Amino acid sequence: MTGTTRILPVRTGSSRSARAEALDCILEESTTVSITKFARWKIFWRSPIGLAWMGLILSLAATLIGLQMLLTSTKSNDSSLLGMDLEAQRDYWLSTYQHLQSQNATTMLIPESPQWQALQWLVTADPLAPLQGERLVQRYALACLYFHWDGWLFSTAAAGWMDLVQQAAVSSDGMVTVVAPSEGEPVTTRSRVPLHECQWLGVTCNDQDQVVGLDFQSASFVLAGMVPTELGLLSHLTVLDCAGKSLVGTFSVALPQLQHLNLKGNRLNVFQETWGAWTNLETVNLAENRFEGTLPGSTLAQWTKLRHFDIHTMPVAGNFWQDVVPHWPLIEHIDISLTELSGTIPEVTADGPLSRLKSLYASNTPLKGTLPASLTAATGLIALQLNDITGLTPSSLPSEIGKWTKLETWGLTSPTALMGSLPTEIGLMTSLRELNVYSNRGLNGTLPTELGHLKELQILKVCYTDLSGTVPDEIGTLKKLKDVQFHQTNLVGTVPLGLCSGSLNVLAADCATLSEGIAPQMKCPLGCCDCYV
Incomplete structure (x- = not known):
């Protein structure tokens, strides 16, 4: 104890000497002081300040060791950095490392990592070195992608x-x-x-030489494994296309400016809550990946600029129609076929969600409720496919379907979707190429003669319905028909001769003989039909 005179006790009557007693006392106190100091240091290094100092020391040591390894491994390669002496090259290496580290590039000093290889290339082999600022970060990010994916084939x-x-x-x-x-x-x-x-190849820049697009669909790019976080260093990226590759795991990259994302046909399996920050997204294709579980509705609801959404063929669930769609006022294309996304198609109002809809594919989904008559407010609709749905409540087709003058493909093959008859206004849908109401047992009445106005029609399937009466001769005037199916209905009479003289690939009707002495339900001239019982 500094500044204090210590008086050592001497025990009388003891067999040990006073010196020995004094030495024991000193050792005891010294040990206590040492243990106390050690405990204090231990507490300090476990404190936030101590950990920060330790991180700083380790970071500095790693930097020095890493840069020395770079110098050692590349000292014989001076093809780049032309005109720079050794000291200038070392300064460039250090400034490059420090600048990239400030961008959260934290794994550059792990030997042989993609980040290590990218840094090494930048400071020893890049013919455009020295670079700085945003341009340096951009080139580093692209180099990381290249080395992360093992230098893709060309x-x-x-x-x-x-x-x-x-x-x-x-x-x-x-x-x-x-x-x-x-x-x-x-x-x-x-x-x-x-x-x-x-x-x-695959890179698009704007007028300021900032990378705004990456198109990796070409077979030149063999991409497999995780998506590197350095992709997020491309802060101006608006287009990313990695369709048909072998990307796995998560996609947790921050891309706030992204507008068009195509990840179709990969092996990604985790939705990220951080995707909600992609508020500039206009088109998203996540189809044919391995996502499962519940779709994060609150996250997708933030994509208020979205126009195109495709997530078909994945076992994802959630109340899509109520939790997500009302937040997409500009949506034009939806494909959720072969998913577990449920709900009821909401009512459509002028300039509201779904009013700009051009295509809707929701086949093989647990869709509920009725097909709202207000969906006809989407007058720009081109494709409507709601096939193989068992949860719909029967409803009649409104006369307003005549507003779908641009509709080309119409599939509604749910056993419980429709009731009533086909309205005559169907004749106004002059762009229609496919009309498929297969298996709607609630559909009855007769085939309207106005079907003869559909000059573009190629496919007509009204089989497995309760339609009755005869087939209008006007249908026989449609020259582009390739596939016509009238079988398993209550239709009677003779198939129009015009159908037999055309170039049909399929013409099916109930023209088989039921039993001896009983005439078939329909007659087929020239024997041109595939006859059903």
């Missing part, structure tokens, strides 16, 4: 990412040898490779 001489860029930089004429795979022998060509990233 099938075109217009490629030009990383290795080809480096080859072109050291080539005397800027030309490189590109080997393109083919069905026979690989094709070898000499090609000029662009050095600027805005000219690389």
Whole structure:
């Protein structure tokens, strides 16, 4: 104890000497002080301040070790950074690392990681170095994508990412040898490779040379595995197309400017709550992935600019029609076929959600309620497919269907969807190419002669309904018909001769003989029908 005179006790009558007693006392106190100091340091290093200091020390040590490894592994390669002496190169390496680290690029110093390889390429092999600021971050992000996906294969001489860029930089004429795979022998060509990233295959930039689009649909790009977070460094990205690849896991990249996203046909399996921040999205295709569970309605509801949504063929559930659709006032295309998305199609008002609808595909879904008559307010509708749905409540077709003058495909094959007859206003739907009301047992009445106005009609399926009467001769005047199915109905009489003289691939009717002495329900001239009992 500093500044204090210590008086050591001496025990009388003891067999031990006073010196020994004094030494024991000193050792005891020293041990207590040491333990106390250790405990205090232990508490300090576990405190937030201590952890921050430890992180700073480790970060500095990792930086120094990593940069030294970069220097050691690349000191013989000085093809880039032309005109820079060794000290200038080291300064560039350090400034590059520090700038990228400030952008949350935190794994650059793990040897052989994609981030490590990207940094190494930037500071030792990039023919456009030195770069700085946003341009440096952009080029680093693209390099990370390349190395993360193991340097994807190319099938075109217009490629030009990383290795080809480096080859072109050291080539005397800027030309490189590109080997393109083919069905026979690989094709070898000499090609000029662009050095600027805005000219690389699949990359689109704006007038400020900022990357705004990545199109990886080409077979040149072999993408598999997780999506690297460095993709989020492309802060101006508005278009991302990774359809038909093998991406797995989650997609947790922050892309606030994204407008068009196509991830169809991958293996992604987790919805992210952070997707709600993508408020500029206009088109989204998540179809044929491996998402499951409940669709995060509150997240998707924030995509208020959405026009196109496709998530077909996935076992996702949720009350889609009530929790999500009312928040999409601009929606034009919906495809939720082969999902478990449920609910009732809401009423449609002028300029409200679904009023701009052009196509709706919801086949094989647990759709409930009735098909609202107000859906005819969507006068721009081109395709309506609601096939194989068992939960609908029967309703009559309104006369307002005549407003669907642009409708080309109409499929409504639910056993319980329709009742009543086909309105004569169906003749106003002059763009119609397919009319399929297969299996609607509640559909009755006669076939309207106005069907003869549908000159573009190619497919007409009214089988397995309770339609009655005869087939109007006007249908026989439709020259583009390819598939006509009248069987398993209450239709009688003779099939129009015009159908037999046309170029039909399928013409089915109830023209088989039931038993001896009993005439078939329908007659088919020239024997041109596939006859059913």
